Amino acid sequence: MITPCTLQEYEVKLLHLITEQNKNWFDCGKQLTQVQNNNLHIQQNYKSFTDWLKAFSKQSDVGTTKLWKCLKVYKMIDAVDVCIEEVSTDSINGLAKIADIHKLTSDKVQAKSLIADFVNKKIKVNDLNDLAKTLVNNDVCNSQEEEQLNLVENEVPPPEIKQSEVQIKKHQNIKWLLTLAISIVPITIFALAVIQKNFLQ
Secondary structure, eight states: OOOOOSHHHHHHHHHHHHHSSSOOHHHHHHHHHHHHHTTGGGGGTOSSHHHHHHHHHHHHTOOHHHHHHHHHHHHHHHHTTOOGGGOOOSOHHHHHHHHHHHHHHOOHHHHHHHHHHHHTTSSOHHHHHHHHHHHHHTTOSOHHHHHTOSSSTTOOOOHHHHHHHHHHHHHHHHHHHHHHHHHHHHHHHHHHHHHHHHHHO
């Protein structure tokens, strides 16, 4: 098979993969990776890969988030050296969540184990969501790694990740309010003591 070399050729290849009866999301991710790695979006004067991906999303009638997930899953599977033939699942959402977990932990063994368990239906997407939330809440990653949770620069994060960021900020705000409340108590006691002393005189 001839490897595409222009953006237009990649678009044709991607549209073919998407319209196949059994959509091959891994191959879509591989093709998207090639477009991104070779900065092919420049050929059609897009400012960024993200801009091109949004336009391609409209053209292909596949959501931008799903395309990002395909890209993320392909990169994760490539990074952890899993044979694509071993990953026989149609759930790109679960694999994308495993990719998020792998990005947080950089643990190849864990990623392989999660993929096997997910493919064998021992764990569900909800279990993976819970694990990812636990990792974020337990500060397994520092703030720099949290910013790199999405594998692609300028990526539009999936809604689950946006929600996690909101939960982190909410947690930080609660910690700040508790610190403030704790520091106000001694000041309030001191002020009451001064007022009582002055009132009794």
